Amino acid sequence: MIKFIVKESLRGIRKKPLSFFLSTFAFGLCLLIILIFFLLTYNLFLSLKVAYDKIEIYAFLDEKVSFPSIKDKISLIDGVEEVKYISKEEALKILKEELKEEASFLEALDRNPLPPSLRIRISPKAKQVSEIKKIEDKLKLIPGIKDVWAGEELISKLIKVLNNIIYIDIGILIIVAISVIFIIFQNIEQSLFNRQREIEIMQLVGAKDYFIKAPFYLEGILEGILGGIFSFIILFIIYRIMSLSITAINFPTSILLIFAIFMGASLGGIGANLALNRILK
Numbered sequence: 001m002i003k004f005i006v007k008e009s010l011r012g013i014r015k016k017p018l019s020f021f022l023s024t025f026a027f028g029l030c031l032l033i034i035l036i037f038f039l040l041t042y043n044l045f046l047s048l049k050v051a052y053d054k055i056e057i058y059a060f061l062d063e064k065v066s067f068p069s070i071k072d073k074i075s076l077i078d079g080v081e082e083v084k085y086i087s088k089e090e091a092l093k094i095l096k097e098e099l100k101e102e103a104s105f106l107e108a109l110d111r112n113p114l115p116p117s118l119r120i121r122i123s124p125k126a127k128q129v130s131e132i133k134k135i136e137d138k139l140k141l142i143p144g145i146k147d148v149w150a151g152e153e154l155i156s157k158l159i160k161v162l163n164n165i166i167y168i169d170i171g172i173l174i175i176v177a178i179s180v181i182f183i184i185f186q187n188i189e190q191s192l193f194n195r196q197r198e199i200e201i202m203q204l205v206g207a208k209d210y211f212i213k214a215p216f217y218l219e220g221i222l223e224g225i226l227g228g229i230f231s232f233i234i235l236f237i238i239y240r241i242m243s244l245s246i247t248a249i250n251f252p253t254s255i256l257l258i259f260a261i262f263m264g265a266s267l268g269g270i271g272a273n274l275a276l277n278r279i280l281k
Helices: 001-015 017-053 067-075 088-108 129-140 150-192 198-206 209-242 255-278
Strands: 056-061 080-086 117-122 145-151
Touching: 001 067, 001 129, 017 150, 017 209, 017 255, 056 067, 056 129, 067 117, 080 150, 088 145, 117 129, 129 145, 145 209, 150 209
Parallel strands: none
Antiparallel strands: 056 117, 056 145, 080 117
């Protein structure tokens, strides 16, 4: 039975190869839009994760304060894992390393303008904007600490951007999904009309509905899978071109390929189902 279904499905494709491949091409281009936004969202998630992993609180000290005198107080704050002291000299050295070629102006300074500071590592459970703010407020109450910085505003903005991108993703997914389902629907509907006489004969001799419908489902799913593979190949080519100038893009090959094939097969099956339910009642 499976052999018959596959044979009938391929026969239907051979009857209208141009129509099949044109709709597959259009399907793939639509699916490419989904993959592009999926890749963008994936990279934003990675960027946010890196930002979260690097979250540390910097406390800038009065030059007269003694590190041991405040270390124990800071360690008692809930969410603090480690406190590291950075001297004025070490802070200047780190700044020079970060500035590299642009650090030459520091040589003209009469004195080191940087204050001693503390690099405070916090626990994963405390790496939330609200929790970071609580730790900052407690640090500011400790005598000898002049200022505190953690960059939670930047994290908050990243989260907002990511949420907006996700909403856009959902909207595009819905619009594009409707488009590709319509493409499959049109193609399967044409196949049904072209083979209407054969279908009527099969119904007259008592063929079961699933036996009649299966080749068309397979055709829709196959078109979706081919469209998914096509969209993945185009996206990979775009990625390779962009990676020549932008090296920070992460391209999860396996995830994107599986996602493209799954989306293609699912939407292809849905489009075929809608056409079959409309024509074969």
